[in-house]
Amino acid sequence: QKEVEQNSGPLSVPEGAIASLNCTYSDRGSQSFFWYRQYSGKSPELIMFIYSNGDKEDGRFTAQLNKASQYVSLLIRDSQPSDSATYLCAVENTDKLIFGTGTRLQVFP
Amino acid sequence: EAGVAQSPRYKIIEKRQSVAFWCNPISGHATLYWYQQILGQGPKLLIQFQNNGVVDDSQLPKDRFSAERLKGVDSTLKIQPAKLEDSAVYLCASSPWAGTLANEQFFGPGTRLTVL
Numbered sequence: 001q002k003e004v005e006q007n008s009g010p011l012s013v014p015e016g017a018i019a020s021l022n023c024t025y026s027d028r029g030s031q032s033f034f035w036y037r038q039y040s041g042k043s044p045e046l047i048m049f050i051y052s053n054g055d056k057e058d059g060r061f062t063a064q065l066n067k068a069s070q071y072v073s074l075l076i077r078d079s080q081p082s083d084s085a086t087y088l089c090a091v092e093n094t095d096k097l098i099f100g101t102g103t104r105l106q107v108f109p
Numbered sequence: 110e111a112g113v114a115q116s117p118r119y120k121i122i123e124k125r126q127s128v129a130f131w132c133n134p135i136s137g138h139a140t141l142y143w144y145q146q147i148l149g150q151g152p153k154l155l156i157q158f159q160n161n162g163v164v165d166d167s168q169l170p171k172d173r174f175s176a177e178r179l180k181g182v183d184s185t186l187k188i189q190p191a192k193l194e195d196s197a198v199y200l201c202a203s204s205p206w207a208g209t210l211a212n213e214q215f216f217g218p219g220t221r222l223t224v225l
Binding site (some may be wrong): 004008034042043044045046049088090095096097098099100101102 | 142149150151152153154157164165200213214215216217218219
């Protein structure tokens, strides 16, 4: 079983829609969860982190965490073509990050 | 504030050759990481340094990979000899600390290695 799982996509959404990206993890002891955005040919860029159950909002982005279900998600409201990228979920495990394979998001005009 | 610097940005070598990558972390960052990102996959941690000591190198193929962080600042990652499957982007990242709940890592631009 992979430690951090994501659907590789691509997830295609129209401009202005809500994009929903999901991630599950296997280690119940994980405490910190991160979402990175990676444009093609570029390095990952941190966009959100969440530590507590519930929702955390930052602009158009909302991270949701459910530790009981070992599930973390990222919602992008009012999606823009510039949001087209790969979104990597990362889970902290004994002071190191374990990354998923990423979900490729395509936002079309 | 300057970001994480890496060089070279691109490298093409033939199998069995050696290669070295360099990383300069953000000033004052105690923790430095080297990741390998194969196309279509997420980054995989190779080695983690806390100052100039190794914290975790459990996924570093030690028969061919080596890394050092002299004086707790810059770091080099070496592959000798390279194999075809080493073709990947090698990412360096740094973090201000190694705390358990605030592990924000800042990535450098990466070095894209192609092994022919």
